Structure formats: structure tokens, C-alpha cells
Amino acid sequence: MSSTSTTTETYSVADIEIVMRRVTADLVMIASSTGAITEQKARDWGHDIELLAKNGYLKKVDLTLLSFGVEQKATCFEVNVASGELTMSRPGGVMWPQVPNPVLRITISHTSAYDAAAQAKLAPKLNINWVESTADTSHRTLAASANRDYASNGYGMQRKDFSL
16 A cells, blocks of 8 residues: 655745745834844844745744843744735734843744755855854743734744743
């Protein structure tokens, strides 16, 4: 007995670009409201996230605002390629606070396809020199709050927010 299966992707590079514009808009708004990084740095993050997504390497992005090392707010963007179940939301939402000694930490999780060869191929195209992280992104000290989704055809990002 044998069986076969096929899968098809129901999204294009243009769909990824549409979704990533919304994610980058969130990053820029967060940078602006917290003052923790420049808007250009947020755009550089957005560029690299989009590049990873277009190449099929992006799994999840976690952004955390810390004050003196203590989590204040966080957002997690998780790739969803079955986004027929998602609806398109507008970027933005709750303003992020200005806190003393602000640090925005971004952690990117990638797919298993992002091996050494893929890293070497993309490295010259990335705006940021990314390094390995062992940061805890469980946000145990924060409560889950509003969620929003960004989707275009079969490609989407589920945004989950956490706050004090």
C-alpha cells in the first residue's frame, strides 16, 4: 500500500510584503512611542524580518520592552501560512509606554531550513548582525492582552500582546 500527498502554497511574495508592511509599521510605532530605539533601527529590523519571511525562514518574532531589565510589555508575531483563518487588522493598537532606562529586545525564531548555508547566503543582505539568544520569551510576568492578525491570502502573522 502506498500513499502520496501534495501541498500548495496559497500565497505569493507580494502577500508576504503586504503582511510585513503592517509588522514593520508596528515596529516603527513602538520605536516612536517608547523612544528605546530609532525609527530607522525599527525599519532595519523590519527589512531583515521580511527577508527571512520571503525566503521561508521566519517562524516567530518576539519584541519585549524592558525597564532596568524588567519586562513591561511584549508582542509576539507568529507566522501562519494557513491564514485563511485570519482576518486583516490595521497596525497599531495600544501605545507602548515610555519607561525609565528603556530597552527593546527583539528575538527572531527561524525554521529548521535556516541552516548554515542559508545563513551564509542571506548574511550580506541583512541590515543587522544577528546573534544567538537565550532570552526567555515566555512573558510569565506579563498578562496576555489584545491580539490582532495581519494576513494576505494564505500568508499571515498572528500578533499576541502582553502587558503588566
